[in-house]
Amino acid sequence: EIVLTQSPGTLSLxxxxxxxxxxxxxxxxxxxxxxxxxxxPGQAPILLIYGASSRATGIPDRFSGSGxxxxxxxxxxxxxxxxxxxxxxxxxxxxPLTFGGGTKVQIK
Amino acid sequence: xxxxxxSGAEVKKPGASVKVSCxxxxxxxxxxxxHWVRQAPGQGLEWMGWIDPNTGGTNSAQKFQGRVTLxxxxxxxxxxxxxxxxxxxxxxxxxxxxxxxxxxxLRDWGQGSLVTVSS
Numbered sequence: 001e002i003v004l005t006q007s008p009g010t011l012s013l014x015x016x017x018x019x020x021x022x023x024x025x026x027x028x029x030x031x032x033x034x035x036x037x038x039x040x041p042g043q044a045p046i047l048l049i050y051g052a053s054s055r056a057t058g059i060p061d062r063f064s065g066s067g068x069x070x071x072x073x074x075x076x077x078x079x080x081x082x083x084x085x086x087x088x089x090x091x092x093x094x095x096p097l098t099f100g101g102g103t104k105v106q107i108k
Numbered sequence: 109x110x111x112x113x114x115s116g117a118e119v120k121k122p123g124a125s126v127k128v129s130c131x132x133x134x135x136x137x138x139x140x141x142x143h144w145v146r147q148a149p150g151q152g153l154e155w156m157g158w159i160d161p162n163t164g165g166t167n168s169a170q171k172f173q174g175r176v177t178l179x180x181x182x183x184x185x186x187x188x189x190x191x192x193x194x195x196x197x198x199x200x201x202x203x204x205x206x207x208x209x210x211x212x213x214l215r216d217w218g219q220g221s222l223v224t225v226s227s
Contacts, residue, residue: 035213037153044203044220045145045153050213088153092212096169097143097155 002027002091004100012108019076021103023089028069033093036065036074039102040085048087049074079105110134112204112218119224125192128221130204132185137161141207142187143214144178146200154200158207159187194225 003026013019023034032052037045047056049065052072062077076083084107089100115129130142141158148154157168159178166178177190187204202221205214 033212037214039153044217045205045214046217047213047215050211050215056213056215090153090155090214092207095167097212099153099155102152 001096002029002094002098004089004091004098006087006089006100006103008103009101010104010106012106013079014108015079015081017079019074019079019083019105021074021076021087021089021105023067023072023074023100025070025072025091029072029091029093031093032068033091034065034067034072035090035092036063037088037090038083038085039088045088076105081107110206110216112206112216114202114204114218114221117222117224119226120194122195122225122227124194124225125190126194126223128189128191128202128204128223130187130189130218132187132206135161135185135206137182137185139209141209141212142178142180143205143207144176144189145203145205145214147203147220148197148200151200156189158212160209161185161187191223194223196225199223199225 005024007022034052036049039045053065086102086104111133113131143158144156159166161180179188204218206216
């Protein structure tokens with residue numbers, strides 16, 4: 001199975017700052033079959049990015065994804081208060097589908 | 109408008125079984141898979157498996173095979189997750205989610221169902 005390692009585990013930033021989250025795969029994720037989700041306590045996760053770089057419907061353009069192969073990045077251009085949450089990457093290239101361990105973006 | 113509505117919280121004893129439901133609306137089922145994902149307290153997301161509502165075919169993670177059954181009732185457009193032989197480490201919020209068949213990103217999610225396993 002493809003193991004996804006996210007870094008850092010926690011990111012402490014202020015509103016307005018830029019967040020850069022990393023997701024590294026243990027083997028090549030073909031066809032950029034990688035997604036990013038935002039998850040807040042008590043709520044369902046929300047799909048942000050699919051295909052490594054395509055924004056899901058209704059997602060603001062301050063969220064962007066990049067990368068291919070084994071290295072992927074989620075960038076939040078200017079953090080807003082509602083962006084403080086846990087972010088997960090997920091590969092859907094091969095079964096079992098797997099998630100990274102998550103990056104918590106918290107207010108500094 | 110698409111919607112996924114899950115059943116309520118459950119408390120079960122070790123060794124028991126639980127069945128979680130996920131009522132859907134607004135989907136054309138020939139084009140989607142229903143997935144199940146869980147999150148244990150303080151842990152990350154864990155994919156359990158998917159079912160094809162059109163064919164009933166399933167694909168599940170090896171760690172759950174033999175203990176987890178995914179089913180679908182076409183008459184009421186509802187998916188079910190059955191977990192048998194519950195253990196304390198099955199305590200988690202269980203989510204259903206929908207993806208396309210060729211793009212397996214989890215586009216829509218249910219609100220989650222808390223299952224607590226405790227003696």
